[in-house]
Amino acid sequence: MENLGSFIVNHWVLVTIFVVLVALILSDTVSRKISGVSTLDTAEAIQIVNQRNGVFLDIREATEFKKEHIADSMSLYLRLMQILPN
16 A cells, blocks of 8 residues: 555656546546436437438538438538527
């Protein structure tokens, strides 16, 4: 245990970075659970699109969307959403 203390003292920058990273990861996980935001894997997203008439929204710029996009997806430029009033 005294080795841990000397490691922390000698490498305080590394320990600080580690603690901050762990805190960021935990805060993201906790905030997602609290807010009710859920994530989908690829198979779940495809299932929703195919069985429940879901739509993929592409939030990239229109020029990027025109170059390539998922079939039947819709372009919704994210900056436009930030400008528009609620």
